[in-house]
Amino acid sequence: NTAALEKAIENSIAKGQKPFFVAATAGTTLLGAFDSIQAIAAIGRRYNLWVHVDGAYGGPVILSPKYRHLVRGIETADSFAMDPHKLMNIPLICSVLLVREKGRLRSNLTDLNTEYLYHENDHLNYDLGKISIQCGRRVDVLKLWLAWRFFGDTGYAKRTEKLIALARHARQRVQTHSRLELLAEPQSFAVCFRYRNRTPINPNDFNLQLRESLRRSGQALINYGYWNNNLALRFVAANPETETDDVDRLFDYLLAHATRMEEETQDGTNNCRNRTPS
Ligand SMILES: Cc1ncc(COP(=O)(O)O)c(C=O)c1O
Structure with missing residues:
Protein backbone atom coordinates (compact mmCIF):
# COMPACT_ATOMS: atom_id res chain seq x y z
CA ASN A 1 0.00 0.00 0.00
CA ASP A 83 19.32 -15.80 1.80
CA PRO A 84 20.52 -18.70 -0.35
CA HIS A 85 20.07 -20.79 2.84
CA LYS A 86 16.33 -20.53 2.28
CA LEU A 87 15.08 -21.44 -1.20
CA MET A 88 18.45 -22.16 -2.80
CA ASN A 89 19.04 -25.08 -0.42
CA ILE A 90 22.43 -23.89 0.78
CA PRO A 91 23.25 -25.06 4.33
CA LEU A 92 22.96 -22.39 7.01
CA ILE A 93 24.28 -19.67 7.06
CA CYS A 94 24.51 -18.07 3.66
CA SER A 95 23.23 -14.51 3.33
CA VAL A 96 24.12 -12.12 0.55
CA LEU A 97 24.01 -8.33 0.70
CA LEU A 98 24.58 -6.47 -2.55
CA VAL A 99 24.81 -2.70 -2.87
CA ARG A 100 24.37 -0.86 -6.13
CA GLU A 101 27.20 1.59 -5.71
CA LYS A 102 30.56 -0.06 -5.99
CA GLY A 103 32.83 0.75 -3.07
CA ARG A 104 29.99 1.60 -0.64
CA LEU A 105 30.63 -1.36 1.64
CA ARG A 106 34.36 -0.91 1.55
CA SER A 107 34.16 2.76 2.47
CA ASN A 108 31.52 2.32 5.19
CA LEU A 109 32.53 -0.87 6.92
CA THR A 110 35.96 -1.96 7.97
CA ASP A 111 37.92 0.49 5.84
CA LEU A 112 37.74 3.10 8.56
CA ASN A 113 40.81 3.13 10.82
CA THR A 114 41.54 -0.55 10.46
CA GLU A 115 45.16 -0.35 9.35
CA TYR A 116 46.00 -2.46 12.39
CA LEU A 117 44.10 -5.37 10.77
CA TYR A 118 44.10 -4.96 7.03
CA HIS A 119 47.20 -4.05 5.11
CA GLU A 120 47.60 -3.11 1.51
CA ASN A 121 48.76 -6.14 -0.43
CA ASP A 122 48.41 -7.80 -3.82
CA HIS A 123 45.44 -9.87 -2.67
CA LEU A 124 43.36 -7.16 -1.03
CA ASN A 125 40.42 -7.82 -3.32
CA TYR A 126 40.13 -11.30 -1.84
CA ASP A 127 40.16 -10.03 1.72
CA LEU A 128 36.53 -10.43 2.85
CA GLY A 129 37.25 -8.57 6.07
CA LYS A 130 37.30 -5.34 4.10
CA ILE A 131 33.81 -5.79 2.69
CA SER A 132 31.99 -7.71 5.42
CA ILE A 133 29.77 -6.42 8.18
CA GLN A 134 31.42 -8.71 10.69
CA CYS A 135 35.14 -8.69 11.06
CA GLY A 136 35.77 -12.39 11.60
CA ARG A 137 33.60 -14.77 9.62
CA ARG A 138 33.59 -17.97 7.61
CA VAL A 139 33.67 -17.96 3.84
CA ASP A 140 29.95 -18.75 3.60
CA VAL A 141 29.83 -17.68 -0.02
CA LEU A 142 31.93 -20.70 -1.03
CA LYS A 143 28.89 -22.96 -0.54
CA LEU A 144 26.83 -20.77 -2.83
CA TRP A 145 29.60 -20.51 -5.41
CA LEU A 146 29.99 -24.30 -5.59
CA ALA A 147 26.23 -24.91 -5.83
CA TRP A 148 25.86 -22.19 -8.43
CA ARG A 149 28.66 -23.74 -10.50
CA PHE A 150 26.83 -27.07 -10.23
CA PHE A 151 23.25 -25.94 -11.00
CA GLY A 152 24.05 -22.85 -13.09
CA ASP A 153 21.59 -20.02 -13.71
CA THR A 154 19.36 -22.40 -15.66
CA GLY A 155 19.37 -25.06 -12.96
CA TYR A 156 18.46 -22.55 -10.29
CA ALA A 157 15.75 -21.07 -12.53
CA LYS A 158 14.26 -24.54 -13.01
CA ARG A 159 14.36 -25.28 -9.28
CA THR A 160 12.65 -21.98 -8.45
CA GLU A 161 10.02 -22.56 -11.14
CA LYS A 162 9.38 -26.06 -9.80
CA LEU A 163 8.72 -24.61 -6.33
CA ILE A 164 6.18 -22.19 -7.74
CA ALA A 165 4.59 -25.02 -9.74
CA LEU A 166 4.27 -27.06 -6.52
CA ALA A 167 2.63 -24.12 -4.76
CA ARG A 168 0.23 -23.77 -7.71
CA HIS A 169 -0.62 -27.45 -7.35
CA ALA A 170 -1.33 -26.91 -3.65
CA ARG A 171 -3.49 -23.90 -4.52
CA GLN A 172 -5.40 -26.08 -6.97
CA ARG A 173 -5.99 -28.70 -4.26
CA VAL A 174 -7.38 -26.00 -1.99
CA GLN A 175 -9.57 -24.46 -4.66
CA THR A 176 -11.10 -27.71 -5.80
CA HIS A 177 -12.18 -28.89 -2.36
CA SER A 178 -15.40 -27.43 -1.01
CA ARG A 179 -14.18 -27.53 2.62
CA LEU A 180 -10.85 -25.85 1.94
CA GLU A 181 -10.60 -22.09 1.70
CA LEU A 182 -7.83 -19.94 0.29
CA LEU A 183 -7.11 -17.05 2.65
CA ALA A 184 -5.07 -15.00 0.20
CA GLU A 185 -4.27 -15.35 -3.48
CA PRO A 186 -0.79 -16.93 -3.63
CA GLN A 187 1.83 -15.08 -5.64
CA SER A 188 4.72 -17.49 -5.34
CA PHE A 189 5.87 -20.24 -2.95
CA ALA A 190 3.34 -20.07 -0.11
CA VAL A 191 -0.31 -21.01 0.02
CA CYS A 192 -2.28 -19.85 3.07
CA PHE A 193 -5.53 -21.71 3.56
CA ARG A 194 -7.80 -23.24 6.17
CA TYR A 195 -10.34 -26.00 6.59
CA ARG A 196 -13.93 -24.78 6.80
CA ASN A 197 -15.25 -26.91 9.62
CA ARG A 198 -18.94 -27.71 9.93
CA THR A 199 -18.65 -28.23 13.68
CA PRO A 200 -19.55 -25.44 16.12
CA ILE A 201 -15.92 -24.81 16.93
CA ASN A 202 -14.15 -21.55 16.22
CA PRO A 203 -12.31 -22.06 12.87
CA ASN A 204 -9.00 -20.88 14.34
CA ASP A 205 -9.24 -23.47 17.14
CA PHE A 206 -10.33 -26.18 14.74
CA ASN A 207 -7.45 -25.52 12.33
CA LEU A 208 -4.92 -25.40 15.15
CA GLN A 209 -6.22 -28.75 16.43
CA LEU A 210 -6.12 -30.09 12.90
CA ARG A 211 -2.49 -29.07 12.52
CA GLU A 212 -1.71 -30.58 15.90
CA SER A 213 -3.50 -33.82 15.04
CA LEU A 214 -1.46 -34.08 11.85
CA ARG A 215 1.78 -33.30 13.67
CA ARG A 216 1.17 -35.86 16.40
CA SER A 217 0.35 -38.52 13.84
CA GLY A 218 3.84 -38.11 12.38
CA GLN A 219 2.35 -38.01 8.89
CA ALA A 220 3.04 -34.37 8.13
CA LEU A 221 4.09 -31.13 9.75
CA ILE A 222 2.50 -27.98 8.40
CA ASN A 223 3.21 -24.51 9.68
CA TYR A 224 0.65 -21.83 10.43
CA GLY A 225 0.37 -18.09 10.88
CA TYR A 226 -2.36 -15.47 11.16
CA TRP A 227 -3.72 -13.48 8.26
CA ASN A 228 -6.46 -10.92 9.03
CA ASN A 229 -6.91 -12.67 12.41
CA ASN A 230 -7.62 -15.97 10.70
CA LEU A 231 -5.38 -18.90 11.42
CA ALA A 232 -3.80 -19.82 8.10
CA LEU A 233 -2.29 -23.23 7.48
CA ARG A 234 0.78 -22.54 5.37
CA PHE A 235 1.92 -24.74 2.57
CA VAL A 236 5.41 -23.51 1.65
CA ALA A 237 7.27 -25.07 -1.27
CA ALA A 238 10.95 -25.02 -0.36
CA ASN A 239 12.43 -28.28 -1.56
CA PRO A 240 12.43 -28.83 -5.32
CA GLU A 241 12.87 -32.59 -4.79
CA THR A 242 9.22 -32.61 -3.63
CA GLU A 243 6.76 -33.99 -6.20
CA THR A 244 3.07 -33.29 -6.73
CA ASP A 245 2.35 -36.75 -5.28
CA ASP A 246 3.90 -35.60 -1.99
CA VAL A 247 1.69 -32.51 -2.02
CA ASP A 248 -1.35 -34.68 -2.72
CA ARG A 249 -0.45 -36.96 0.16
CA LEU A 250 -0.24 -33.99 2.51
CA PHE A 251 -3.73 -32.84 1.50
CA ASP A 252 -5.14 -36.36 1.69
CA TYR A 253 -3.79 -36.76 5.25
CA LEU A 254 -5.04 -33.33 6.25
CA LEU A 255 -8.54 -33.96 4.92
CA ALA A 256 -8.67 -37.39 6.57
CA HIS A 257 -7.77 -35.86 9.94
CA ALA A 258 -10.32 -33.06 9.49
CA THR A 259 -13.09 -35.50 8.57
CA ARG A 260 -12.34 -37.70 11.55
CA MET A 261 -12.25 -34.73 13.91
CA GLU A 262 -15.67 -33.60 12.66
CA GLU A 263 -17.09 -37.10 12.99
CA GLU A 264 -15.76 -37.41 16.52
CA THR A 265 -17.23 -34.04 17.48
CA GLN A 266 -20.58 -35.14 16.11
CA ASP A 267 -20.28 -38.38 18.09
CA GLY A 268 -19.72 -36.25 21.16
CA THR A 269 -16.32 -37.75 21.81
CA ASN A 270 -14.34 -34.71 20.69
CA ASN A 271 -11.11 -36.47 21.44
CA CYS A 272 -9.13 -35.82 18.33
CA ARG A 273 -5.63 -35.38 19.49
CA ASN A 274 -3.80 -38.62 19.48
CA ARG A 275 -5.15 -40.82 16.79
CA THR A 276 -4.10 -41.29 13.24
CA PRO A 277 -6.77 -41.89 10.61
CA SER A 278 -6.12 -45.07 8.69
C1 LIG B 1 11.35 -11.77 4.12
C2 LIG B 1 12.34 -12.24 5.14
N1 LIG B 1 13.38 -11.43 5.49
C3 LIG B 1 14.29 -11.79 6.39
C4 LIG B 1 14.22 -13.01 7.03
C5 LIG B 1 15.29 -13.35 8.03
O1 LIG B 1 15.98 -14.50 7.67
P1 LIG B 1 17.41 -14.93 8.27
O2 LIG B 1 17.42 -14.54 9.69
O3 LIG B 1 17.47 -16.40 8.04
O4 LIG B 1 18.44 -14.20 7.45
C6 LIG B 1 13.17 -13.89 6.72
C7 LIG B 1 13.02 -15.18 7.39
O5 LIG B 1 12.08 -15.92 7.20
C8 LIG B 1 12.23 -13.50 5.73
O6 LIG B 1 11.22 -14.33 5.36
Whole structure:
Protein backbone atom coordinates (compact mmCIF):
# COMPACT_ATOMS: atom_id res chain seq x y z
CA ASN A 1 0.00 0.00 0.00
CA THR A 2 2.15 2.83 -1.30
CA ALA A 3 -0.34 5.53 -0.25
CA ALA A 4 0.03 4.33 3.36
CA LEU A 5 3.81 4.37 2.96
CA GLU A 6 3.80 7.98 1.73
CA LYS A 7 1.48 8.97 4.52
CA ALA A 8 3.79 7.39 7.12
CA ILE A 9 6.78 9.24 5.64
CA GLU A 10 4.88 12.55 5.61
CA ASN A 11 3.74 11.98 9.20
CA SER A 12 7.24 11.37 10.45
CA ILE A 13 8.58 14.43 8.59
CA ALA A 14 5.77 16.48 10.16
CA LYS A 15 6.98 15.30 13.59
CA GLY A 16 10.48 16.57 12.83
CA GLN A 17 11.87 13.08 12.22
CA LYS A 18 14.14 12.19 9.32
CA PRO A 19 13.10 9.03 7.49
CA PHE A 20 16.13 7.64 5.69
CA PHE A 21 15.35 4.03 4.72
CA VAL A 22 12.57 2.07 3.08
CA ALA A 23 12.46 -1.67 2.42
CA ALA A 24 10.45 -3.46 -0.25
CA THR A 25 9.94 -7.16 0.41
CA ALA A 26 10.48 -9.63 -2.39
CA GLY A 27 8.59 -12.58 -0.93
CA THR A 28 6.94 -11.82 2.41
CA THR A 29 7.42 -14.46 5.06
CA LEU A 30 3.76 -15.38 5.53
CA LEU A 31 2.24 -15.03 2.07
CA GLY A 32 5.25 -15.04 -0.24
CA ALA A 33 3.93 -11.74 -1.64
CA PHE A 34 6.07 -9.36 -3.67
CA ASP A 35 5.96 -5.60 -3.10
CA SER A 36 6.11 -3.35 -6.14
CA ILE A 37 9.77 -2.38 -6.08
CA GLN A 38 9.23 0.19 -8.84
CA ALA A 39 6.55 2.04 -6.86
CA ILE A 40 8.48 1.92 -3.58
CA ALA A 41 11.73 2.98 -5.25
CA ALA A 42 9.94 5.97 -6.83
CA ILE A 43 8.78 7.08 -3.37
CA GLY A 44 12.27 6.44 -2.01
CA ARG A 45 13.76 8.72 -4.67
CA ARG A 46 11.20 11.44 -4.00
CA TYR A 47 12.09 11.53 -0.28
CA ASN A 48 15.78 10.75 -0.69
CA LEU A 49 15.60 7.42 1.19
CA TRP A 50 17.89 4.43 0.95
CA VAL A 51 15.85 1.81 -0.90
CA HIS A 52 16.51 -1.76 0.19
CA VAL A 53 14.97 -4.93 -1.22
CA ASP A 54 14.54 -7.78 1.24
CA GLY A 55 14.72 -10.83 -1.00
CA ALA A 56 15.81 -13.11 1.86
CA TYR A 57 13.06 -15.51 0.90
CA GLY A 58 11.86 -14.71 -2.64
CA GLY A 59 15.09 -13.28 -4.07
CA PRO A 60 15.95 -16.39 -6.15
CA VAL A 61 13.19 -15.47 -8.66
CA ILE A 62 15.82 -13.12 -10.04
CA LEU A 63 17.41 -16.10 -11.82
CA SER A 64 14.16 -17.20 -13.46
CA PRO A 65 13.22 -15.56 -16.78
CA LYS A 66 9.66 -16.71 -16.07
CA TYR A 67 9.29 -15.04 -12.66
CA ARG A 68 11.93 -12.30 -12.74
CA HIS A 69 9.14 -9.79 -13.38
CA LEU A 70 8.22 -10.14 -9.69
CA VAL A 71 11.31 -8.09 -8.84
CA ARG A 72 11.00 -5.57 -11.67
CA GLY A 73 12.84 -2.39 -10.78
CA ILE A 74 15.34 -4.13 -8.50
CA GLU A 75 18.21 -2.55 -10.42
CA THR A 76 17.17 0.85 -9.07
CA ALA A 77 17.41 -0.25 -5.41
CA ASP A 78 20.37 0.81 -3.30
CA SER A 79 20.75 -2.62 -1.74
CA PHE A 80 19.41 -6.14 -2.05
CA ALA A 81 19.63 -9.00 0.44
CA MET A 82 19.04 -12.64 -0.30
CA ASP A 83 19.32 -15.80 1.80
CA PRO A 84 20.52 -18.70 -0.35
CA HIS A 85 20.07 -20.79 2.84
CA LYS A 86 16.33 -20.53 2.28
CA LEU A 87 15.08 -21.44 -1.20
CA MET A 88 18.45 -22.16 -2.80
CA ASN A 89 19.04 -25.08 -0.42
CA ILE A 90 22.43 -23.89 0.78
CA PRO A 91 23.25 -25.06 4.33
CA LEU A 92 22.96 -22.39 7.01
CA ILE A 93 24.28 -19.67 7.06
CA CYS A 94 24.51 -18.07 3.66
CA SER A 95 23.23 -14.51 3.33
CA VAL A 96 24.12 -12.12 0.55
CA LEU A 97 24.01 -8.33 0.70
CA LEU A 98 24.58 -6.47 -2.55
CA VAL A 99 24.81 -2.70 -2.87
CA ARG A 100 24.37 -0.86 -6.13
CA GLU A 101 27.20 1.59 -5.71
CA LYS A 102 30.56 -0.06 -5.99
CA GLY A 103 32.83 0.75 -3.07
CA ARG A 104 29.99 1.60 -0.64
CA LEU A 105 30.63 -1.36 1.64
CA ARG A 106 34.36 -0.91 1.55
CA SER A 107 34.16 2.76 2.47
CA ASN A 108 31.52 2.32 5.19
CA LEU A 109 32.53 -0.87 6.92
CA THR A 110 35.96 -1.96 7.97
CA ASP A 111 37.92 0.49 5.84
CA LEU A 112 37.74 3.10 8.56
CA ASN A 113 40.81 3.13 10.82
CA THR A 114 41.54 -0.55 10.46
CA GLU A 115 45.16 -0.35 9.35
CA TYR A 116 46.00 -2.46 12.39
CA LEU A 117 44.10 -5.37 10.77
CA TYR A 118 44.10 -4.96 7.03
CA HIS A 119 47.20 -4.05 5.11
CA GLU A 120 47.60 -3.11 1.51
CA ASN A 121 48.76 -6.14 -0.43
CA ASP A 122 48.41 -7.80 -3.82
CA HIS A 123 45.44 -9.87 -2.67
CA LEU A 124 43.36 -7.16 -1.03
CA ASN A 125 40.42 -7.82 -3.32
CA TYR A 126 40.13 -11.30 -1.84
CA ASP A 127 40.16 -10.03 1.72
CA LEU A 128 36.53 -10.43 2.85
CA GLY A 129 37.25 -8.57 6.07
CA LYS A 130 37.30 -5.34 4.10
CA ILE A 131 33.81 -5.79 2.69
CA SER A 132 31.99 -7.71 5.42
CA ILE A 133 29.77 -6.42 8.18
CA GLN A 134 31.42 -8.71 10.69
CA CYS A 135 35.14 -8.69 11.06
CA GLY A 136 35.77 -12.39 11.60
CA ARG A 137 33.60 -14.77 9.62
CA ARG A 138 33.59 -17.97 7.61
CA VAL A 139 33.67 -17.96 3.84
CA ASP A 140 29.95 -18.75 3.60
CA VAL A 141 29.83 -17.68 -0.02
CA LEU A 142 31.93 -20.70 -1.03
CA LYS A 143 28.89 -22.96 -0.54
CA LEU A 144 26.83 -20.77 -2.83
CA TRP A 145 29.60 -20.51 -5.41
CA LEU A 146 29.99 -24.30 -5.59
CA ALA A 147 26.23 -24.91 -5.83
CA TRP A 148 25.86 -22.19 -8.43
CA ARG A 149 28.66 -23.74 -10.50
CA PHE A 150 26.83 -27.07 -10.23
CA PHE A 151 23.25 -25.94 -11.00
CA GLY A 152 24.05 -22.85 -13.09
CA ASP A 153 21.59 -20.02 -13.71
CA THR A 154 19.36 -22.40 -15.66
CA GLY A 155 19.37 -25.06 -12.96
CA TYR A 156 18.46 -22.55 -10.29
CA ALA A 157 15.75 -21.07 -12.53
CA LYS A 158 14.26 -24.54 -13.01
CA ARG A 159 14.36 -25.28 -9.28
CA THR A 160 12.65 -21.98 -8.45
CA GLU A 161 10.02 -22.56 -11.14
CA LYS A 162 9.38 -26.06 -9.80
CA LEU A 163 8.72 -24.61 -6.33
CA ILE A 164 6.18 -22.19 -7.74
CA ALA A 165 4.59 -25.02 -9.74
CA LEU A 166 4.27 -27.06 -6.52
CA ALA A 167 2.63 -24.12 -4.76
CA ARG A 168 0.23 -23.77 -7.71
CA HIS A 169 -0.62 -27.45 -7.35
CA ALA A 170 -1.33 -26.91 -3.65
CA ARG A 171 -3.49 -23.90 -4.52
CA GLN A 172 -5.40 -26.08 -6.97
CA ARG A 173 -5.99 -28.70 -4.26
CA VAL A 174 -7.38 -26.00 -1.99
CA GLN A 175 -9.57 -24.46 -4.66
CA THR A 176 -11.10 -27.71 -5.80
CA HIS A 177 -12.18 -28.89 -2.36
CA SER A 178 -15.40 -27.43 -1.01
CA ARG A 179 -14.18 -27.53 2.62
CA LEU A 180 -10.85 -25.85 1.94
CA GLU A 181 -10.60 -22.09 1.70
CA LEU A 182 -7.83 -19.94 0.29
CA LEU A 183 -7.11 -17.05 2.65
CA ALA A 184 -5.07 -15.00 0.20
CA GLU A 185 -4.27 -15.35 -3.48
CA PRO A 186 -0.79 -16.93 -3.63
CA GLN A 187 1.83 -15.08 -5.64
CA SER A 188 4.72 -17.49 -5.34
CA PHE A 189 5.87 -20.24 -2.95
CA ALA A 190 3.34 -20.07 -0.11
CA VAL A 191 -0.31 -21.01 0.02
CA CYS A 192 -2.28 -19.85 3.07
CA PHE A 193 -5.53 -21.71 3.56
CA ARG A 194 -7.80 -23.24 6.17
CA TYR A 195 -10.34 -26.00 6.59
CA ARG A 196 -13.93 -24.78 6.80
CA ASN A 197 -15.25 -26.91 9.62
CA ARG A 198 -18.94 -27.71 9.93
CA THR A 199 -18.65 -28.23 13.68
CA PRO A 200 -19.55 -25.44 16.12
CA ILE A 201 -15.92 -24.81 16.93
CA ASN A 202 -14.15 -21.55 16.22
CA PRO A 203 -12.31 -22.06 12.87
CA ASN A 204 -9.00 -20.88 14.34
CA ASP A 205 -9.24 -23.47 17.14
CA PHE A 206 -10.33 -26.18 14.74
CA ASN A 207 -7.45 -25.52 12.33
CA LEU A 208 -4.92 -25.40 15.15
CA GLN A 209 -6.22 -28.75 16.43
CA LEU A 210 -6.12 -30.09 12.90
CA ARG A 211 -2.49 -29.07 12.52
CA GLU A 212 -1.71 -30.58 15.90
CA SER A 213 -3.50 -33.82 15.04
CA LEU A 214 -1.46 -34.08 11.85
CA ARG A 215 1.78 -33.30 13.67
CA ARG A 216 1.17 -35.86 16.40
CA SER A 217 0.35 -38.52 13.84
CA GLY A 218 3.84 -38.11 12.38
CA GLN A 219 2.35 -38.01 8.89
CA ALA A 220 3.04 -34.37 8.13
CA LEU A 221 4.09 -31.13 9.75
CA ILE A 222 2.50 -27.98 8.40
CA ASN A 223 3.21 -24.51 9.68
CA TYR A 224 0.65 -21.83 10.43
CA GLY A 225 0.37 -18.09 10.88
CA TYR A 226 -2.36 -15.47 11.16
CA TRP A 227 -3.72 -13.48 8.26
CA ASN A 228 -6.46 -10.92 9.03
CA ASN A 229 -6.91 -12.67 12.41
CA ASN A 230 -7.62 -15.97 10.70
CA LEU A 231 -5.38 -18.90 11.42
CA ALA A 232 -3.80 -19.82 8.10
CA LEU A 233 -2.29 -23.23 7.48
CA ARG A 234 0.78 -22.54 5.37
CA PHE A 235 1.92 -24.74 2.57
CA VAL A 236 5.41 -23.51 1.65
CA ALA A 237 7.27 -25.07 -1.27
CA ALA A 238 10.95 -25.02 -0.36
CA ASN A 239 12.43 -28.28 -1.56
CA PRO A 240 12.43 -28.83 -5.32
CA GLU A 241 12.87 -32.59 -4.79
CA THR A 242 9.22 -32.61 -3.63
CA GLU A 243 6.76 -33.99 -6.20
CA THR A 244 3.07 -33.29 -6.73
CA ASP A 245 2.35 -36.75 -5.28
CA ASP A 246 3.90 -35.60 -1.99
CA VAL A 247 1.69 -32.51 -2.02
CA ASP A 248 -1.35 -34.68 -2.72
CA ARG A 249 -0.45 -36.96 0.16
CA LEU A 250 -0.24 -33.99 2.51
CA PHE A 251 -3.73 -32.84 1.50
CA ASP A 252 -5.14 -36.36 1.69
CA TYR A 253 -3.79 -36.76 5.25
CA LEU A 254 -5.04 -33.33 6.25
CA LEU A 255 -8.54 -33.96 4.92
CA ALA A 256 -8.67 -37.39 6.57
CA HIS A 257 -7.77 -35.86 9.94
CA ALA A 258 -10.32 -33.06 9.49
CA THR A 259 -13.09 -35.50 8.57
CA ARG A 260 -12.34 -37.70 11.55
CA MET A 261 -12.25 -34.73 13.91
CA GLU A 262 -15.67 -33.60 12.66
CA GLU A 263 -17.09 -37.10 12.99
CA GLU A 264 -15.76 -37.41 16.52
CA THR A 265 -17.23 -34.04 17.48
CA GLN A 266 -20.58 -35.14 16.11
CA ASP A 267 -20.28 -38.38 18.09
CA GLY A 268 -19.72 -36.25 21.16
CA THR A 269 -16.32 -37.75 21.81
CA ASN A 270 -14.34 -34.71 20.69
CA ASN A 271 -11.11 -36.47 21.44
CA CYS A 272 -9.13 -35.82 18.33
CA ARG A 273 -5.63 -35.38 19.49
CA ASN A 274 -3.80 -38.62 19.48
CA ARG A 275 -5.15 -40.82 16.79
CA THR A 276 -4.10 -41.29 13.24
CA PRO A 277 -6.77 -41.89 10.61
CA SER A 278 -6.12 -45.07 8.69
C1 LIG B 1 11.35 -11.77 4.12
C2 LIG B 1 12.34 -12.24 5.14
N1 LIG B 1 13.38 -11.43 5.49
C3 LIG B 1 14.29 -11.79 6.39
C4 LIG B 1 14.22 -13.01 7.03
C5 LIG B 1 15.29 -13.35 8.03
O1 LIG B 1 15.98 -14.50 7.67
P1 LIG B 1 17.41 -14.93 8.27
O2 LIG B 1 17.42 -14.54 9.69
O3 LIG B 1 17.47 -16.40 8.04
O4 LIG B 1 18.44 -14.20 7.45
C6 LIG B 1 13.17 -13.89 6.72
C7 LIG B 1 13.02 -15.18 7.39
O5 LIG B 1 12.08 -15.92 7.20
C8 LIG B 1 12.23 -13.50 5.73
O6 LIG B 1 11.22 -14.33 5.36
